[in-house]
Amino acid sequence: MISKKIKIILFVLAISVFSLSIYLLLIKSQVEKREQKYKEEIAEINIAEFPKFIYGAKKMILIPGGTFLMGDENSNFSDERPAHFVKVDSFYIDETSVTYEDFKKYVEAGGAKPKYWEYETYNNPENPVTGIDWYHAVDYCNWRDAIEEISSDGYRLPTEAEFEYAARGGLERKNFPWGDDFDSSLVNFDDEKGIMKGDWWRLAKVKDTPPNNYGLYGMSGNVWQWTNDWYDENYYAISPKDNPTGPEIGKTKVLRGGSWGSISSDYLRTAKRSYTTPGNYNYDIGFRCARLAEGTILEYPKIDEKTQYQFYQYKTYSENKPLEDVYGEEFLNRLSQFIADNYPNSIYFQTKIDGQDIITPEQIARIIVDTTKEYNINPLFLTGIIVSESGFGCCSFPRWYNNPMAYHWQNALMENGLPTYEPASSRNRKYINLETGFREFAKGIRRDIYINAAKKDLDAFHLLYVGYRADEWMYTIARVYSDVLGIKLEPHLPANNIGEYIYTDWNKPKTVISNLPNNDLQIVDKLISWGHYTPSQKRTIDTIIIHSAYDALGDDIYSVDGVLHEFKLYTAGPHYLISRDGIIYRLVPEQDIGYHAGTSKMPDGRTNINDFSIGIEVG
Secondary structure, three states, X not given: XXXXXXXXXHHHHHHHHHHHHHHHHHHHHHHHHHHHHXXXXXXXXXXXXXXXXXXXXXXXXXXXXXXXXXXXXXXXXXXXXXOEEEEEOOEEEEOXXXXXXXXXXXXXXXXXXXXXXOOOOOOOOXXXXXXXXXXXXXXXXXXXXXXXXXOOOOOEOOOHHHXXXXXXXXXXXXXXXXXXOOOHHHOOOOOOOOOOOOOOOOOOOOOOOOOOXXXXXXXXXXXXXXXXXXXXXXXXXXOOOEOOOOOOOOOOEEXXXXXXXXXXXXXXXXXXXXXXXXXXXXXXXXXXXXXXOOOOOOOOOXXXXXXXXXXXXXXXXXXXXXXXXXXXXXXXXXXXXXXXXHOOOOHHHOXXXXXXOOOOHHHHHHHHHHHHHHOOEOHHHHHHHHHHHHOOOOOOOXXXXXXXXXXXXXXXHHHHOOOEOOOEOOEOEOOOOHHHHHHHHHHHHOOHHHHHHOOOOHXXXXXXXXXXXXXXXXXXXXXXXXXXXXXXXXXXXXXXXXXXXXXXXXXXXOOOOOOOOOOOOEEEEOOOOOOEEOOXXXXXXXXXXXXXXXXXXXXXXXXXXXXXXXXXXXXXXOOEEEOOOOEEEEOOOOOOEEOOOOOOOOOOOOOOHHHHEEEEEEO
8 A cells, every 4th residue: 555645745746747847848839939930030032033053163052041059058068058049141152162173273363372282182173172271261262252253242251150050951950961860971080090991081072972951062071161250169158149250359260060180970060169270271171162142143153263363372470479488488378379279179189099198288288398398309390390290180190199290100101000119110100198209209300310401491401301392391380480489480591500490409519420431432232123214225314313311210210221111112213322331322223214303393494303313312
């Protein structure tokens, strides 16, 4: 028998549950009425008067205006809350991110090249263009206005609200452009976690993944995309409901969409917000253009790509005040802020890697400063290397191995197996944590080969360090020095002693390479089987090309066998190698054409340098 007291308790509980259910139904009804009210308040725009598509410099799709719930009340990221209803007017937006093929027309008209323009793995006509800062993206939009003779209310970057509305594709309160459930086959992101596998390596073509219900491609993954809005983590609390355009001022711009560097589905949701400074660019940041559906809009606008236009040019330095003490607290604060503002998507702020726990921008700045101080290296040089090689850990394979500076790393070696802790000529390096990796890098930069190269300019130093011409590498290093300390660096400025900006003890005595022994000239045959061929007729030789060579993968950078191993990896065939002890090794017969000069151009305009030259490598 159930006692009277228990019956009363059960009755009260039943009444409570019933009351709660009624309350929740009322709340749901009120929300639905509120949403319907907002929809009814939308100004009646007869979108039938506008073409569904615009076929101008790039295909655009008409997005009908409407009201939607922006943000995610259940998100782990506080800047996505509170979720709030937003109304957007009808607008057009590019069908895909701007591609390299699209951007080529802008470049051919006189526009600046993106920073990774020369990289074949990026510059595929159907890939989204990357290496674009916010100002560069805006300039492309303005150029489209110019060539279509649009004087006002023309092309621009989409607002943050427009981007999220378009990304949802008409699906209400769903996590992804295709629905609530994540499907890794529908998006390009970093699910490889440092292993070479899957359908895409780095970028995917813009139409490799299916479109959403609006017909838009790539609204999740592949590349983060610039929006027009300044970023404020608390903006949603004060955002207007009609066509919000973000705060009036700020220091970072909103990014949307996630990228090939995103490590989980959390960063690929339609509500996910990110940011970076407008002067920043990265391997995984692109954009698309938008414009309002108003005024006279032609389906096939007339285009004049020869229209005169003043193109945007990248700044080479900022007005930041230099500091003498690059190991002090003021410098540490500047470096921390630079990292926090530019690289919130660094993997080290999101997940544990091997023995490296999740850290903050302040903590990683401290590790950089402390380890470089031990070896009298300027912290900005290590920071610049990390930015240039992996976007400060925002993307790339080596970041998964606590090697964001890609030290002792070649992607080609991934085929030989996973990286190892110990140096091996045929394998990449990994480190237990960032401090260990930074320390190995700092020790390596103290080698005589780098110190001697640093007596020249940045251009000469980078040719030794990188091993080939990479203008974007130099520009990225220079941008870090500029943004943090207002220091102006260029490939040939200063004209010599770039070491003053790399080593903090540059004006103190340093170890230098000793003179070669005074012995008789020795030429030893050590003929290689790769990287050369015998021409059908005798060739005329009128040029000698001299390069520096070293073994970047082994313990001994002067190892002849190590250098030859790297030559084989790259199918390089110089004719001679001069070792540190003065011995000259003949690698390729002089009558053969060796692959040693790349695609450089001679002062007289000739480009087939291998045909008429002898290649000498000095180790």
